[in-house]
Each structure stands twice: as structure tokens, then as C-alpha cells.
Amino acid sequence: xxxxxxxxxxxxxxxxxxxxxxxxxxxxxxxxxxxxxxxxxxxxxxxxxxxxxxxxxxxxxxxxxxxxxxxxxxxxxxxxxxxxxxxxxxxxxxxxxxxxxxxxxxxxxxxxxxxx
Amino acid sequence: xxxxxxxxxxxxxxxxxxxxxxxxxxxxxxxxxxxxxxxxxxxxxxxxxxxxxxxxxxxxxxxxxxxxxxxxxxxxxxxxxxxxxxxxxxxxxxxxxxxxxxxxxxxxxxxxxxxxxxxxxxxxxxxxxxxxxxxxxxxxxxxxxxxxxxxxxxxxxxxxxxxxxxxxxxxxxxxxxxxxxxxxxxxxxxxxxxxxxxxxxxxxxxxxxxxxxxxxxxxxxxxxxxxxxxxxxxxxxxxxxxxxxxxxxxxxxxxxxxxxxxxxxxxxxxxxxxxxxxxxxxxxxxxxxxxxxxxxxxxxxxxxxxxxxxxxxxxxxxxxxxxxxxxxxxxxxxxxxxxxxxxxxxxxxxxxxxxxxxxxxxxxxxxxxxxxxxxxxxxxxxxxxxxxxxxxxxxxxxxxxxxxxxxxxxxxxxxxxxxxxxxxxxxxxxxxxxxxxxxxxxxxxxxxxxxxxxxxxxxxxxxxx
Numbered sequence: 157x158x159x160x161x162x163x164x165x166x167x168x169x170x171x172x173x174x175x176x177x178x179x180x181x182x183x184x185x186x187x188x189x190x191x192x193x194x195x196x197x198x199x200x201x202x203x204x205x206x207x208x209x210x211x212x213x214x215x216x217x218x219x220x221x222x223x224x225x226x227x228x229x230x231x232x233x234x235x236x237x238x239x240x241x242x243x244x245x246x247x248x249x250x251x252x253x254x255x256x257x258x259x260x261x262x263x264x265x266x267x268x269x270x271x272x
Numbered sequence: 273x274x275x276x277x278x279x280x281x282x283x284x285x286x287x288x289x290x291x292x293x294x295x296x297x298x299x300x301x302x303x304x305x306x307x308x309x310x311x312x313x314x315x316x317x318x319x320x321x322x323x324x325x326x327x328x329x330x331x332x333x334x335x336x337x338x339x340x341x342x343x344x345x346x347x348x349x350x351x352x353x354x355x356x357x358x359x360x361x362x363x364x365x366x367x368x369x370x371x372x373x374x375x376x377x378x379x380x381x382x383x384x385x386x387x388x389x390x391x392x393x394x395x396x397x398x399x400x401x402x403x404x405x406x407x408x409x410x411x412x413x414x415x416x417x418x419x420x421x422x423x424x425x426x427x428x429x430x431x432x433x434x435x436x437x438x439x440x441x442x443x444x445x446x447x448x449x450x451x452x453x454x455x456x457x458x459x460x461x462x463x464x465x466x467x468x469x470x471x472x473x474x475x476x477x478x479x480x481x482x483x484x485x486x487x488x489x490x491x492x493x494x495x496x497x498x499x500x501x502x503x504x505x506x507x508x509x510x511x512x513x514x515x516x517x518x519x520x521x522x523x524x525x526x527x528x529x530x531x532x533x534x535x536x537x538x539x540x541x542x543x544x545x546x547x548x549x550x551x552x553x554x555x556x557x558x559x560x561x562x563x564x565x566x567x568x569x570x571x572x573x574x575x576x577x578x579x580x581x582x583x584x585x586x587x588x589x590x591x592x593x594x595x596x597x598x599x600x601x602x603x604x605x606x607x608x609x610x611x612x613x614x615x616x617x618x619x620x621x622x623x624x625x626x627x628x629x630x631x632x633x634x635x636x637x638x639x640x641x642x643x644x645x646x647x648x649x650x651x652x653x654x655x656x657x658x659x660x661x662x663x664x665x666x667x668x669x670x671x672x673x674x675x676x677x678x679x680x681x682x683x684x685x686x687x688x689x690x691x692x693x694x695x696x697x698x699x700x701x702x703x704x705x706x707x708x709x710x711x712x713x714x715x716x717x718x719x720x721x722x723x724x725x726x727x728x729x730x731x732x733x734x735x736x737x
Contacts, residue, residue: 191614191617192612192613193617200612210612216700242701242703246702260334264327264328
């Protein structure tokens with residue numbers, strides 16, 4: 157499936173959160189080149205503007221905010237909620253990866269002390 | 273050329289096992305790894321056990337993925353990706369000069385190869401092809417920009433002939449280029465191509481013949497842009513470089529490697545196959561020079577299998593496995609990222625990042641050659657048919673070996689960032705972007721460890737051939 161929305165290349169909407177205010181679209185630069193493969197029995201969340209299929213509502217809401225201009229109030233609210241949820245999960249991932257980095261660092265410190 | 277094959281994949285699959293097993297062995301047999309074992313050049317001995325050396329390399333790539341994923345500002349990632357300056361195009365005079373230079377180099381190669389001295393270090397043919405072209409020119413393609421289309425003498429000669437302009441069979445795609453690249457590396461490995469000027473000249477003329485026939489039948493642009501392995505190889509390396517042609521056709525300066533986030537030039541599985549072939553031939557070339565390959569091949573040779581077949585089988589099996597491994601990592605991305613993007617689409621978008629790895633590996637293996645033998649090339653070129661008896665060889669300082677290890681690591685680090693940037697471009701959810709990279713990162717870690725393993729082995733000539 158490919159999509160053909162003219163709005164994807166428009167500037168993102170004013171009033172978006174800080175890191176989404178650049179003059180260029182922030183994701184999915186060349187929509188016509190995207191190819192999807194949706195299993196026939198899958199639950200699909202579809203973008204109402206361009207028909208892109210998503211696995212989760214959160215992905216669709218984020219996509220709407222990033223790729224389409226002129227969101228309705230509901231869509232804006234959904235986008236902001238999705239961003240908050242995404243940010244929370246990212247924070248958890250960061251803490252986890254920081255922990256992992258510490259383990260790698262001290263693990264190798266130990267290995268070098270023993271074997272190096 | 274750079275080497276390695278079947279056991280890159282063996283090493284990949286066995287890496288965790290090997291680390292555990294080697295850990296047990298290491299206390300008994302402490303291996304001094306020769307880091308930067310660039311053929312005949314550097315000999316810098318690292319005194320840590322090989323397994324630790326490899327594990328550290330793998331961990332550096334893995335850790336860099338974790339660090340890259342801490343950068344979550346879409347606008348910032350996008351800015352790095354799209355930063356660029358338009359550059360003035362080379363003028364007509366420069367283009368004519370480049371073309372003349374290419375033709376002159378080809379002429380000198382053929383004449384010196386056929387009628388000049390027969391020893392490798394005195395032959396202008398051997399030095400032009402291996403030092404001037406394969407080491408220095410290819411290096412310039414990914415460090416600065418790919419100038420091959422301007423220089424390519426084969427294209428000039430083929431383009432001067434009339435063409436039948438038959439339509440290029442689309443279903444063949446880039447597979448002829450894949451086959452051609454594998455064939456060239458195979459010939460380089462199983463024949464004394466690097467030592468025998470006559471044989472090398474034969475190959476150059478053979479390649480010219482194939483190019484001429486191909487472009488006479490299908491048209492010069494179709495042939496050289498799709499099926500010609502050498503043009504495609506340099507084009508692929510050139511995408512790592514900071515200078516490249518933008519979408520408008522003008523030259524553009526970008527941050528090195530960022531052109532790899534554009535995958536428009538990858539049409540389908542054939543182009544993915546070509547990228548994987550570029551990574552694979554580097555590895556195959558290195559691997560067949562190691563003692564492990566001799567041990568693997570010996571039983572087959574002893575039962576009477578012809579060495580040429582054993583080498584070919586190893587190459588095809590290794591390439592098939594490399595391709596399968598990469599496609600599997602793309603399929604894994606579909607699962608981990610929770611997306612309906614087709615596996616083929618994911619494979620297509622992440623494929624160019626692998627070229628950074630191939631470039632790093634090429635640099636590791638050829639920088640010393642380019643530096644140490646360039647003066648020899650210059651001196652021999654002053655009189656290609658009867659070169660002076662003594663020629664200078666630059667003693668490459670030991671630090672260059674360190675550059676080799678840095679390049680083997682630097683390639684994957686760049687690749688990790690390219691994959692990160694690509695993932696942010698693909699997915700609306702940043703968690704998806706992070707998770708989509710798990711498979712590719714595992715492949716990159718495994719690949720780096722295999723490369724470091726080869727670089728740490730003393731390099732020898734391929735056995736039995």
C-alpha cells in the first residue's frame with residue numbers, strides 16, 4: 157500500500173511540542189515509497205488522512221501530529237497524550253540503557269583486570 | 273582486496289559460544305592478537321587475549337547503539353541528516369582532464385602489463401590497479417566522493433561505440449553486478465592476480481570486453497548504472513562520502529555517511545543483494561587468508577575436491593548466509609518495532625547503513641598499502657616499461673595499524689547512527705524506532721567482531737591455489 161497525501165510535506169503545525177517545530181517534516185520523508193504488508197487477520201489502526209496502517213493507536217496519533225497539518229481538537233489531544241506516553245516510555249528505556257552501559261563498563265573493567 | 277567468507281558467518285553464529293569457550297581457554301593460552309594485521313604492513317601487537325579484543329569491539333558497537341538511542345530529539349536528528357551545502361560543479365576542463373587521466377591510466381596499465389617488467393613491485397600495471405586504483409582511488413571514493421563516473425575509461429570506450437539499445441531485462445536487476453563483483457573477487461583470490469602483470473592485464477582487457485559487449489547490447493547508461501560491478505561498487509562506496517550528487521543532480525556537501533539514510537536507489541532485493549555483496553567480498557577476501565580457512569578447506573582438498581570448487585562453494589555459501597542473515601535481521605525489525613511495514617521495505621531502508629561497515633573495513637586493509645606503495649607507483653610511472661631498479665617504499669609508522677582498528681570500529685559506529693536516523697525517519701513512535709534497530713544492531717555487532725577477528729589474524733596468501 158502506498159499513500160499520497162499532499163499535506164505530509166507541509167510545515168508542521170504551530171503549537172506543537174518543542175522538538176516538532178522544524179520547518180521540514182519530521183518523519184516518513186517519502187511516503188510514496190513506503191510499502192506495507194498487513195496480515196489479513198490483523199487489527200489495523202488506519203490514518204484517516206492517508207490510509208497508512210498502524211498496529212497501535214499511539215503510533216497513528218503520533219503519525220498524525222508529525223505528518224499532517226491542521227489537526228482537529230480531538231486529534232491534537234490524542235497526539236499530545238500519545239507524546240506524553242511515548243516520553244514516559246522513553247524515559248524508562250533511557251534508565252534501562254544507562255544501567256546496561258554501567259554494567260558493560262564495569263564488566264569490561266573487571267574482565268580487563270582479570271584477563272588483560 | 274579485503275577478505276573473509278564462510279566463517280564470518282560461522283563466527284557470527286558462534287560468537288557467544290566462542291566468547292564463552294575462549295574465555296575458558298584464554299587463561300591457558302594467551303593469544304597475542306595482531307591488531308591491524310594489514311598485509312605486509314603493520315605489526316602492532318596487542319597483548320590482550322583475542323576473545324577480549326573481540327568482545328570489546330562488539331561491546332563498543334552495542335554501547336554506541338544505546339548511546340545513539342539516548343538521542344531522541346527528532347528535529348536534531350533530522351538536522352544532522354539533512355545538513356548540506358551546494359558545491360560548485362567541476363568545470364568542463366576538469367571533466368575532460370579526469371577522462372584523459374582515466375584513459376591514460378588504462379593505456380599505461382595495458383602496455384606496461386603486456387610489455388613491461390614481470391615482477392609485481394616493478395610493474396606499473398600491478399601498481400596502478402592495486403595501489404592507485406583499488407587502494408587509493410576506492411579510498412577516496414568513500415572519504416571524499418566518488419569520481420569514478422568522471423574517470424571511468426571503460427565507460428568512455430564503450431560509450432564511443434554504437435549501441436543496439438536493447439531494453440535491459442528488468443527482472444535481472446542488479447544481479448549481474450552481484451555476480452560480477454563476486455566473480456572479480458573470486459578471480460583475485462584464486463589466481464595470482466596481485467603478482468602477475470600479464471594475468472592482471474588479461475583480466476583488465478576481459479573486463480573491458482564484457483563492458484563493451486554489455487553496453488553495445490543494452491546501451492551505455494543502462495549497462496554501467498545497473499549491471500557493471502565496478503561502477504556499482506564505487507557508487508556504493510561513494511554514498512558513504514561527504515560529497516555526493518543531490519536529488520537535483522548538483523554536487524552537495526553533507527555530513528559523512530548521512531547520504532546513507534537515502535534508500536531511493538535501492539529498488540528491491542537485487543540492490544540489497546548488491547550491498548550485502550560489497551560487505552561480504554571484503555570479509556571473504558580477508559577470511560581465506562587465515563589459518564582457520566586452511567583448516568576448514570584441507571579435508572575437502574585431501575579427499576580430492578578441486579581447490580577452485582572449494583573456494584567457489586565457500587563463496588556462494590558465505591554470500592547466501594550473509595544475505596539470509598541480513599534479511600532475517602530486517603524481519604526481526606518488523607516484529608520488534610510493532611509495525612505493518614513490509615519486511616522487504618525495512619530491509620531496503622536499513623541496507624545502505626551496511627556500506628559504512630564495508631568502507632571502514634576497506635580502509636583498515638588498504639590505508640597502509642596506499643601510503644607505503646604510492647611513492648613506488650609514482651617512481652615506476654616515470655618510466656613504466658623500464659622502471660628504475662630501486663624505488664622508495666615509505667615505512668608506514670606503527671600508528672597506522674591503530675587507524676586500521678579504529679576504522680573497523682568506526683564503520684559500524686557510523687552505521688549505528690545511520691540506522692538510528694533511518695529508523696526515526698521510518699517510524700512515528702520513537703520507541704518503535706529504537707526497537708526496530710535491535711536486529712540490525714546484532715548483525716552489526718557480529719559483523720564487527722568477525723572483522724576484528726580477521727584483522728587480528730596474521731594475514732597470509734590464500735592456501736591451495
